[in-house]
Amino acid sequence: MRTLAIIVLFGLVMAVLPVFGPTDFTLSFLTLMLLFAYLGQGWNILGGYGGQFSFGNTVFFGAGLYATVIVQVQFGLGPWLGLAAAILAGALVGLFIGWVSFRYGLRGSYFALVTLAFAEVFRIVANSVAITGAGAGLQVPLDPAPANLQFVGRESFYWIILALTVASLLLVWQMERSRFGAYLIAIRDDEDAARALGVDIFRTKLKAIVLVGALTGLGGAFYAQMFLYVDPHIAFGVAVSVEVLLVSIVGGMGTIFGPLLGAAALHLISEVARETMGNTPGLNLALYGALLVVMVTFLPKGLFGLATVSAGRLFKFRRS
Secondary structure, eight states, rough: HHHHHHHHHHHHHHHGGGGGGOOHHHHHHHHHHHHHHHHHHHHIIIIIOOOOOSHHHHHHHHHHHHHHHHHHSSSSOOOOHHHHHHHHHHHHHHHHHHHHHHHHHOOOHHHHHHHHHHHHHHHHHHTGGGGGGGOOEEEOOOOBGGGBBBBBSSHHHHHHHHHHHHHHHHHHHHHHHSSSHHHHHHHHHOOHHHHTTOOOOHHHHHHHHHHHHHHHHHHHHHHHHOEEEHHHHHHHHHHHHHHHHHHHHOOTTTHHHHHHHHHHHHHHHHHHHHHHHHHOOTTHHHHHHHHHHHHHHHOOHHHHHHHHHHHHHHHHHHOO
């Protein structure tokens, strides 16, 4: 119950921040940080808890992003249907990729490369067909109104992504306590042993990737409503895949708060680097790569593992 209390407290504290009048820059920073914490939590379910590392989670993000924009621009329907379409698109893409991959026993680096390949295939297709606007992309008409999920101020987007992030924390907290979560962890630790104990490996992995696809597709829909534009590079580019993977690794894979800590750390480093070194092309990817090497070498359990060890040592020191 301590974890639940921390999640609730985090949500309440973050929810009242806009009352104190932060700048637009601060709200934008926090909104993007929470977005990637949410997306990273999706990766964490399959990669951190299930041990199935994906290099192409952007395929779910892009599917959701394009689904919600196409529904609004090409079919003239509302954004609420766009949200439903995004969740469905992400889940269906996850179902397809999961069936193709897990049905034939792909795991480890093979599964990672397959997800990366699918992301690239989707990018090429989106760059070529008319319904996606091809290389020019699609733009949602600006019409600020709550019914259109468009808002004049940044606070509304901040509260929406905060709600999604808190919901993802609660989802993973509940998953840890469920049989499904136990199955995922068993598969991560020793897939052959889990199979011998009667765990349905294929079904568990498939459920996990469909869940990840739905969550990440919803994240793509949020991005679409916030920026009102999509093109193949934004939807299926490598940047999103790299960042959602890193926030979990840096923060701590297989932990509830790891993606949140990782997103905060990565975005702080990115902003500090931008202020000190300017908008150098490729700077973020270079920094992320260096940080990944450091974390894997010296802090394999991430920032959450470091915080846990430090707290334990402090507690022992005070008791002594």
